[in-house]
Amino acid sequence: MQDCESYEIAIGMRTHGALARREDEALEAHLQGCVACRAFQDLAKGTDRIMIEQAATAMHSLDWDALLARTKAHLERRSRDVTVAVVVTCATTVPICSLIYGHVLAVALGAVGSGAIVLAVRRWSSSRMIARASGEASTGELLFFYRRELENRLDRTRKLPLIFAVWLPLEFYLMRAHLVSLQAWLGFGAMGCVVAAIMGYFALVRRPQLERELTALKADAARE
């Protein structure tokens, strides 16, 4: 039985050309007299053939040029998204800051600063994604990384209401203490709406989505 196990490993190695000539001959001699190993080999070959054929037939009718065009369009869309994010952030920061503080120069600086923050965050998240995807810090356990990343994201999403709960009274106190005009209250309301929209997105859309992905991964791991 122990012997058969090592021959079964050798069958896989032979299929992929990793056996030396002498080992290959020894395997061939064993296969002549072992029905179980022959069956193992046939089934393994059959499975490989089916999987390779599936890929070949799918590729046969695949429009590669359209796929490349789609990929390029996606890249362009992403870079456009960054520009839009910067513009929108600046455009919302300017009126809100001008309502609250009333200084044009400070507003302009705030707009540039917020644009830079958006760009930096996008750049950081993108580089982090690539680093993880390419496995630079890899232990080889891609699934483990993915699961951990999902758990971290979920954890952060769960902490958001807490951050909101801390931020809200603080902001309220600052506004009340330093700015008593109607304009300041309008600005405060607008900021509150933006934050509430972000909170709503995370609570109603993002969190259930992350939970679904994590459940699927855990079910995967449970099957092992």
Add this chain to the structure above:
Amino acid sequence: MSPLTEEAELLLHARTRASSSRERETAFAELFHGLRSQVFAICLHITGRRVEAEDAVQDCFVAAYRGLSGFRGDARLSTWVYRIAVRSALVVRARRRPHESLDTTVESATTDAGPEDLAHSRRELGKVRAAFERLSSEHQLVLSLFAVEGLGHVEIAEVLGVPTGTVWSRLHLARRRLNALLTKAR
């Protein structure tokens, strides 16, 4: 062996960092054409569906393009792209809604395949995919990579980040489990 030679990959990498955007685009298109078959096959085996595989290929090349400037050359460019492909396919698969049926549609690649052959192929593929879906992700990954034409065991070990000995033992365990599931189904 990767379809691109190591020299060609190095040259492509240098060109993707060129200052001219046209040069970068041409280099990216060449990278896409050079690795597309392997990347698609990896994605198809992991996701099991053509549409999802196409999405994963797209995500993979988008991530690769965006990350090329940070590629340090510790591994081969193709190996790095295959790693991204594995990850993109896993992400696409994880987004799948539960209870969606598997895509076991087999199209005729040649005109001489009759309806009976096609039906038989479809049944066989259905059985293999059903058994494959019951394997652990680790086993699915190793089987998926070994079923990609042109991918050697050294490259697979690098993609998975494990020693080659581990790759063989993992492949053996995966085959054993798959064979047991297939035998049970028949």
